[in-house]
Amino acid sequence: MSQAVVSAIAFDCHQPDALGVFWQAMLGGELVLYPQYGVVALRAPGITIDFTLVPESKQTKNRLHVDLATTDPATTVAKAVELGAVITTEFHKHTALRDPEGNEFCVLHDMPAERPWQPPS
Secondary structure (H helix, E strand, O other), X not given: OOOOOOOOEEEEEOOHHHHHHHHHHHHOOEEEEXXXXXXXXXXXXXXXXXXXXXXXXXXXXXXXXXXXXXXXXXXXXXXXXXXXXXXXXXXXXXXXEEOOOOOEEEEXXXXXXXXXXXXXX
């Protein structure tokens, strides 16, 4: 019986190298280059993200985004902004941002970072 597994989350982008560096600075891990496919893969703790070279630009809001749990939301948001992210909205329970290529992600407030992450009880 055949079974599928998730190998990675993929971000279409214009600059896979630069976007890989941004997310590596946020999440840690190792960048792996696949130039023959136009892909830079980030193998970070708990997730692999493929940054895939595409010619078209992002047009609308992502239907899927990354939520980051952290022990220090203010510092995580400040780090993201310093690396080129833009804050789009501040909410009571999270901050919404866009990475340098416009992909949405959130930094959760009051959600401690644990591996594997568990929702609060």
